[in-house]
Amino acid sequence: MVSTLTAVILALVLSWAATPLARRLAVTVGAVDEPTARRVHTRCVPRLGGLAIVAGFVLPLFILVALGTQIGLLWFSQRSLVLGLLAGGLAIAAVGAWDDTKGMRARHKLAAQVLVASIAWACGLRLECVTLPYFGHVSFWPLSFLVTIPWFVAIINAVNLIDGLDGLAAGVGFFACVANFITAYLGGYPGNMVICLLAATLAGAIVGFLFHNFHPATIFMGDTGSMFLGFMLAAIPLFGVGTHKGGTALAVMVPLLALGLPIFDMISAMVRRYVARRPIFAPDRSHIHHKLLDKGHSHRSAVLILYGLSLLFTVVALVAYVGRSLEIGFALVACSVVLFIVVRTAGSLPLFGAQPQDPRRAREATVEALRRAVPWALMEMEAASGVDKLRPVLERFAEEAKLVALEVSSAGANGSARVKPWSWAQDAATAQQLREAVVAVFPIQLEGETVELRFRWDSEECAVNPQADMLLQLVVDSAERLLLRRPPPRTRDSRPHGRFSVV
Known part of the structure; x- marks a missing residue:
């Protein structure tokens, strides 16, 4: 655990130090987020902050390997999985950087995500089994490719879509890392210890970036960071496949539950656009964070409310991991009810600090x-x-x-x-x-x-x-x-x- 703690500190410091460099690079290449009617911010803010998260995550891992630590060598010994993790992560970050700088069509980004997920699958990062409440251990090995690709694409886009407020996507990703770390640590298998290292290092990189990204943000992670973060949150739980499939089968549900907020937002966005007969990838201003702002919440208040929801989903994920079927079912129902109540009524409750909404809404x-x-x-x-x-x-x-x-x-x-x-x-x-x-x-x-x-x-x-x-x-x-x-x-x-x- 000393080596893991060292990696966390290194990741935090490196990410914090690299963020100003990423900000200068973004301004130089023109990767600046302009304020528009759909955007929340009212000033130009540089993107490409995700490059700092990438550096804060990757460099500490190689430093542990160079120092000859046991956990670093254990991680690096799984060469195929390491290749899939790094090649896929760097490739999806490069796609995001291109989108932040030059712009990409939604279908091109989707094709790139499928390609990156295929690379990860070919290197052994595969979703082959899962443990479900009331169903037990479920294996779909023959259909591994058809399940793994949507797994990566869904989580990448869920994190990407929730990235609408200062520090929101980073905070949601941090709570997912905490859930992955705790469940892997409770598992106790050598492969799970590698998951602990990866989740803790990613969490450290996120915290270092949050010093610059929390409201009022001086830099955004952009698609570079959101897609890299989504890929890592999808890939890290699969890293124990080569050492203990049962542990992975249990842990694979944890990020799915811990990321319940962005996944719920992604599904609701797809349904909303389908009902309105609009393209699925068409942007809009009806996400959960937009609704909270429209109901009168300040920027920081909306982010803290969603942090609370993310923490709630993290607790549900941990209960689902250690609890029995009855406890799991109760936790899922309670979490769903709380999410529905908050989204529907948080803006009208003084408890949440919402300002009364002006009934005379100004026309566009x-x-x-x-x-x-x-x-x-x-x-x-x-x-x-x-x-x-x-x-x-x-x-x-x-x-x-x-x-x-x-x-x-x-x-x-x-x-x-x-x-x-x-x-x-x-x-x-x-x-x-x-x-x-x-x-x-x-x-x-x-x-x-x-x-x-x-x-x-x-x-x-x-x-x-x-x-x-x-x-x-x-x-x-x-x-x-x-x-x-x-x-x-x-x-x-x-x-x-x-x-x-x-x-």
Whole structure:
């Protein structure tokens, strides 16, 4: 245990010291989180803080190996598992770093997660058995690959989605590490001692990072940290497979229960988007932490409430590990009831420090800007004398309506188009704003030609507001009338008469 304690201290110090370096690197490469309507913060905050967590976790392990400690050599002796842990962890951190810096589509990130999980499975980090209440020991060895991949992907995305407030994902990950450490220590097998080392080292790296990440945060872990943390929380319980499968079968339920909060949030988000007929990976502002903020909680108060829920899930995980079936069932039911009550009513209970909610909710800023800009745009387009006036009117409308971007595309049936494609964007618009902006698309059917107008704006709801859709439709209808309007015939008498004109 002395070596494990040494690793924890080293991880904490290294992570704490590496975070300012990660902050400077993030600013240099432009990995900065811009404030948007969906974001909670109101200032630019660097990302890439996850690099400090990676360094704080990996370096102490190799230091123990270099010092020749017994636990370090025991960990390093399982070469295949070590390869899967490090290769998978560094690969998923690299994917997150690319997303933090350049941006990635959701489906590309999902493909990368599946690939990384496959590497871990090939190296022996496999989910082959589990112990369930009332069912006992359940083995699914023939379907190990089909179970292991969703295991990794689900936990990676659960931690990624909960990363919405300062210190929230790090705190949730810390409690999961505590649950893994305690259950592995109670198991007592050599493989479980390795799990103790890994869980404690990861917890130390998280605490060192929290010194910089707790509200008000000076740096975010970004996808670099959240996906690395999710991968490690999924991989560490599987590290005892090579030494004691029974211990792993018991311990594998612990992170699932300890991560009950982010898993619950992930499932509710998927159901919510499915019911709303929106893409599963579409962002929104309806997560648990957003709801607490909307109910009047301060940033720090919301984080502490969710810390309490994470601690509750950790206790349930420990009860499930050491208790009998009746105790396990009671703990799961009690935890579910508490979670439901807190999410539904915490904002209205003075006990939780919520401020009374203003019943007169202000309309979204973009809708108000559209209300002011639409009448002017309609009058200008109705008075326009030709199609060439459409672009300047729409550009000024987009600027006054505070849109992020506006795009006009055109395709003719025979390869020709009267309206040339063009686009407009705010001068200060960033790639992040363009990627997260809500898009409303309006097609206009002309004679043998289709003109498509795309309006992009920043929205708290991360969806097209019905009021905004109605206002934009008025603008599109007026633009359609302008495009269909034929210019007056140019006869000899109707031509302008200059000084030397002939009548």
